[in-house]
Amino acid sequence: MRKRITVLVVDDERFSREELVFLLKEYEILEVIGEAESGEAAVMKTLQLQPDVLFLDIEMPKMDGLEVAKSVHELKKVPEIVFATAYPDFAVEAFRHEAVDYILKPFEEEQINQTVTRLERRLRTEPMVEKSSVPSKLAVEEEEEITYLNPADIMYVFRDGRVTKIVDQMRTYETKWSLKEVEKRLEPFSFFRIHKSYLVNLQYVERLVPWFNGAFQLELRGRKEQLSVSRNYVKELRKHLEL
Structure with missing residues (x-):
């Protein structure tokens, strides 16, 4: 278990703030500690x-996000x-401010997931518990x-x-857990x-085999089936795989 990353959400539109807060609260690693409806309030609450x-x-209005x-x-x-x-035109200027990411409205789950992954890497902290306390088996x-499956x-x-x-080397098991729950349980391992x-x-x-529209197909050792890799994950996948 890692220390949670604290977040302040800043947007002058209430519904946009509420939508983003809702999406971010799906991630246990994040803790939304406040909201701000203006640039001035954002600076004050950040302090x-x-x-x-x-x-x-x-x-x-008045103080925009770049000024903040x-x-x-x-x-x-x-x-x-x-x-x-909602505006893609500011991306170049935004990254001059050393932004971790630039996400566009309407927000998509994959987009948010990639951003949270980047934040975890950027703000990686030491585990709050010793590695020896990490469960070694996945119970199905x-x-x-x-x-009890060996990860x-x-x-x-x-x-x-x-x-x-x-799917393991011998057979396929079924569980009522969501994919996100399984992903969290397997977090200490190479998934x-x-x-x-x-x-x-x-x-x-x-x-990794090119497919179409920037997507790829993934081949696993000892398996005949190919798995689809969304183009949104290809870049991060290659970073994880390559020396």
Whole structure:
């Protein structure tokens, strides 16, 4: 379990703030500690609350998001910046402010997931518990029995309708856990989400094959099937796989 990343959400539109707060609260690693409806309030609350991250709208009256980013860089504790806006035209200028990411409205789950992953890497902290306390087995309930799977033997996990299926070297298991719950349980091990419906053990990846529209197909050692890699995950996947 890691220390939670504190977040301040800044947007002059209430519904946009509420939507983003709702999406961010899905991630246990994040803690939304405040909201601000203007640039001026954002600077004041950043000073008071000292969040780790600002999710910052750009188009705001009086003091816009770019001005906020410039102002908070003068503070003793400088938060990471994620620009969250409906306008793609400010991207180049935004990254001059050392932004971690630039996400566009309407927000998409994959987009938010990538941003949270980047924040975790950027703000990686020491575990709050010793590694020895991390469970070594994944428990899967089947009828009246419980099967304990070694994470190293699990090749991939995917969502099929209302059921999550876990594929190891011998067979396929089913669980009522959501894919996100399984992903959290396997967090200490070498698993990576390649698609909104697929989670893969990187130790079994053998080949990445171009498909179409920037997407790829993934081949696993000892398996005939190919798994689809969403183009949104390709860049991060390659970073994890390559030396």
